[in-house]
Structures are given as structure tokens and as C-alpha cells.
Amino acid sequence: QVQLVESGGGLVQAGGSLRLSCAASGRTFSSYDMGWFRQAPGKEREFVAAINWTGRSTYYADSVKGRFTISRDNAKNTVYLQMNSLKPEDTAVYYCAVFTGGNYYYTKSYRSWGQGTQVTVSS
Numbered sequence: 001q002v003q004l005v006e007s008g009g010g011l012v013q014a015g016g017s018l019r020l021s022c023a024a025s026g027r028t029f030s031s032y033d034m035g036w037f038r039q040a041p042g043k044e045r046e047f048v049a050a051i052n053w054t055g056r057s058t059y060y061a062d063s064v065k066g067r068f069t070i071s072r073d074n075a076k077n078t079v080y081l082q083m084n085s086l087k088p089e090d091t092a093v094y095y096c097a098v099f100t101g102g103n104y105y106y107t108k109s110y111r112s113w114g115q116g117t118q119v120t121v122s123s
Contacts, residue, residue: 009117022096030074033099038092
């Protein structure tokens with residue numbers, strides 16, 4: 001069973017950048033596709049980005065396309081989310097998870113969620 005721990009969140013001004021990390025335990029990490037989601041207060045958890053196990057295929061929500069970049073380092077068992085040009089509407093708790101199959105955009109396609117890391121963007 002893979003366990004995930006997110007880090008890298010914080011408070012940043014609009015227009016700034018942050019890089020989130022998702023560290024995974026377990027030797028089978030490199031065989032999993034991975035995803036990032038976020039959840040703002042009072043809202044449902046929403047898809048942000050996903051990456052396949054090789055790192056060669058990536059997928060993004062329209063709201064972050066061109067600003068966020070997902071990547072992975074299988075040697076370090078880590079997935080990253082580089083977030084640039086941050087906006088106040090990006091404020092949320094960000095989660096990573098293991099993709100189990102189906103549609104990348106749906107939370108039900110994932111398991112082994114991390115505890116999340118808070119990102120706050122001030123205007």
C-alpha cells in the first residue's frame with residue numbers, strides 16, 4: 001500500500017509561485033499514474049493535474065493549464081506540482097493521490113489520498 005505525504009504549501013501573493021511535493025512510500029510508486037486535486041472551503045474536491053507512470057503524459061484542468069506543471073522523479077518516489085502565476089482562486093488544500101483507473105478527472109478514480117497541504121494566495 002502506498003502512503004503519500006504532501007508538502008510545500010504556504011502563503012504567497014498573487015502572481016507568485018510555489019512548488020508542491022508528494023512523497024510516496026513503497027517500491028511500486030514508479031508503476032502508478034498520479035494526480036493532484038484541490039479543495040477550497042465549501043467546495044467539492046476538484047481535479048488539478050495528473051501524470052502517467054513514465055512522466056511522458058500529463059493532463060490539466062483548464063483553470064490551471066499554462067500556469068501549473070506536474071512532474072515526477074521516480075528515483076525519489078516523488079511527484080511535484082509547480083504552480084506559477086498564482087491567483088487568489090487557487091487558494092485551497094492540495095492533495096495527491098494514486099490513480100486506479102478510469103477517468104483522470106474524477107476523485108473516484110483515485111485512492112491512497114495524502115493529508116493535504118494548504119495553499120493560500122493573497123490578493
